Amino acid sequence: xKSRIETITKLGKIPADxxxxxxxxxxxxxxxxxxxxxxxxxxxxxxxNPNAIDIEGKALPTLVYLTREKRPQxxxxxxxxxxxxxIRVSSRISNAPFILNVDCDMYSNDSKAIRDVLCFFxxxxxxxxxxxxxxxxTFCNLTKNxxxxxxxxxxxxxxxxxxxxxxxxxxxxxxxxRREALCGMKHSKELAVEWKEMKSDRxxxxxxIEEDCKALASCTYEENTLWGKQxxxxxxxxxxxxxxxxxxxxxxxxxxxxKPERAAFxxxxxxxxLDTLVQHKRWAEGQLQIFLSKHCTFLYGRxxxxxxxxxxxxxxxxxxxNSFATLYFVFVPCFCLLKGIPLFxxxxxxxxxxxxxxxxxxxxxxxxxxxxxxGTIRGWLNEQRMxxxxxxxxxxxxxxxNILMLCRCSKSAFVITGKVVDDDVNRRYEQEIMDFGTSSPxxxxxxxxxxxxxxxxxxxxxxxxxxxxxxxxxxxxxxxQIILCCLLVFVNLPIYQAVxxxxxxxxxxxxxxxxxxxxxxxxxxxxxx
Numbered sequence: 001x002k003s004r005i006e007t008i009t010k011l012g013k014i015p016a017d018x019x020x021x022x023x024x025x026x027x028x029x030x031x032x033x034x035x036x037x038x039x040x041x042x043x044x045x046x047x048x049n050p051n052a053i054d055i056e057g058k059a060l061p062t063l064v065y066l067t068r069e070k071r072p073q074x075x076x077x078x079x080x081x082x083x084x085x086x087i088r089v090s091s092r093i094s095n096a097p098f099i100l101n102v103d104c105d106m107y108s109n110d111s112k113a114i115r116d117v118l119c120f121f122x123x124x125x126x127x128x129x130x131x132x133x134x135x136x137x138t139f140c141n142l143t144k145n146x147x148x149x150x151x152x153x154x155x156x157x158x159x160x161x162x163x164x165x166x167x168x169x170x171x172x173x174x175x176x177x178r179r180e181a182l183c184g185m186k187h188s189k190e191l192a193v194e195w196k197e198m199k200s201d202r203x204x205x206x207x208x209i210e211e212d213c214k215a216l217a218s219c220t221y222e223e224n225t226l227w228g229k230q231x232x233x234x235x236x237x238x239x240x241x242x243x244x245x246x247x248x249x250x251x252x253x254x255x256x257x258x259k260p261e262r263a264a265f266x267x268x269x270x271x272x273x274l275d276t277l278v279q280h281k282r283w284a285e286g287q288l289q290i291f292l293s294k295h296c297t298f299l300y301g302r303x304x305x306x307x308x309x310x311x312x313x314x315x316x317x318x319x320x321x322n323s324f325a326t327l328y329f330v331f332v333p334c335f336c337l338l339k340g341i342p343l344f345x346x347x348x349x350x351x352x353x354x355x356x357x358x359x360x361x362x363x364x365x366x367x368x369x370x371x372x373x374x375g376t377i378r379g380w381l382n383e384q385r386m387x388x389x390x391x392x393x394x395x396x397x398x399x400x401x402n403i404l405m406l407c408r409c410s411k412s413a414f415v416i417t418g419k420v421v422d423d424d425v426n427r428r429y430e431q432e433i434m435d436f437g438t439s440s441p442x443x444x445x446x447x448x449x450x451x452x453x454x455x456x457x458x459x460x461x462x463x464x465x466x467x468x469x470x471x472x473x474x475x476x477x478x479x480x481q482i483i484l485c486c487l488l489v490f491v492n493l494p495i496y497q498a499v500x501x502x503x504x505x506x507x508x509x510x511x512x513x514x515x516x517x518x519x520x521x522x523x524x525x526x527x528x529x
Contacts, residue, residue, distance in 0.1 A: 131253030149386035166309030167255030170245030187252030238286030
């Protein structure tokens with residue numbers, strides 16, 4: 001299918017054999033690009049037709065293929081625009097009261113998932129309050145030790161916490177929505193919905209439905225309407241799912257978190273480090289945009305959202321500013337160690353006990369939490385490594401982009417995370433070997449910080465600290481900084497391997513290595529001299 005699409009784009013026209021094979025291409029004269037083409041809407045299975053049955057003789061549901069129109073002069077709003085087009089087209093075909101949303105890289109893992117969701121919506125006492133039911137996001141291609149981390153703790157601990165404080169956020173996939181809530185209806189205690197058997201007009205042909213629905217998927221349909229503003233999935237954010245969930249909850253609806261024993265849907269995680277970092281940059285940037293906008297939960301949702309739910313969203317909306325604190329403890333302690341400036345109490349001092357206690361308890365809590373939800377100890381170590389990598393690169397670039405956008409120096413861009421990789425990348429991923437095979441400013445930052453801490457330990461080992469001669473005294477005064485540098489060197493071991501020892505195509509490129517070494521040596525020289 002990918003090959004056919006690319007071939008058609010290169011040719012600029014639809015070959016006769018493909019036009020004859022696929023009815024949807026009948027009206028296509030030419031194809032300029034993936035961003036310039038008319039819509040295709042084709043009823044593949046007409047559920048109203050008595051001949052639409054499976055091999056067991058049971059009726060099949062209506063199945064419709066839709067490609068919405070795209071023109072360069074109209075903003076298509078990425079995923080949000082596609083979802084809104086699907087909402088409108090489905091309202092014309094079935095107008096079903098509930099809508100399931102899953103990403104294109106996910107598949108159903110439990111045929112009973114929808115039935116379980118309906119138990120919430122159709123509850124006679126509390127069902128009328130529920131706008132959507134959110135499943136956790138689970139993945140089928142995770143390695144045993146989750147080399148690039150995972151959303152394990154978020155999905156199994158933090159979303160249930162959301163659920164207890166007013167309802168989980170909408171994460172963009174694995175979610176079943178009530179159509180009225182998704183289309184902008186405000187919640188009311190007097191709202192009563194009568195569930196009736198849905199009957200369609202069998203006299204209407206599939207071809208007439210196709211023709212009518214194409215207008216709903218056109219570029220001009222949303223002009224001067226409330227779509228993307230008060231109706232449907234929200235526009236104007238890199239995390240349209242989070243913004244849409246906030247707007248629904250701000251209208252008085254509540255949501256439900258549902259985690260069955262058998263995962264309902266399985267998706268695919270990025271299999272390269274760069275894709276993972278880019279994905280988290282987009283998430284952090286989009287959520288900080290919401291926090292700094294009129295849709296901040298403390299402003300937008302203060303009337304209908306409880307304060308504890310507003311605070312829950314802040315955990316993610318403030319991901320990006322956390323990068324400054326992380327960059328401080330990654331860089332400043334080593335810099336001051338080289339200059340001979342102690343930042344913490346002596347190891348032998350009573351005031352060192354609180355630091356040891358906090359460090360020990362926080363790490364033990366993190367480890368127990370991760371292992372409790374099914375992870376491994378090595379997986380937890382990988383999670384800590386990714387915690388460091390994301391906060392020093394993804395979140396740092398996210399806040400820089402937000403600053404530039406506020407200064408009107410740039411516009412936010414929706415970057416799609418790559419999920420298709422070649423055999424070498426896939427082999428390294430399965431062997432849990434980090435892949436650094438491309439040049440990126442993110443890799444330059446990671447390598448510079450890793451090398452700077454390594455140079456700091458080397459300098460300490462060869463020269464000690466300039467004004468001290470006794471090793472025991474040095475460790476007593478600078479113990480916490482030395483321990484921190486050792487931990488950072490340990491966490492960054494994959495980077496040292498990719499810089500100095502690896503020969504495969506997944507190593508850090510020579511250009512990145514040279515620049516990083518130069519920056520690390522410059523920082524070390526500034527600290528020492």
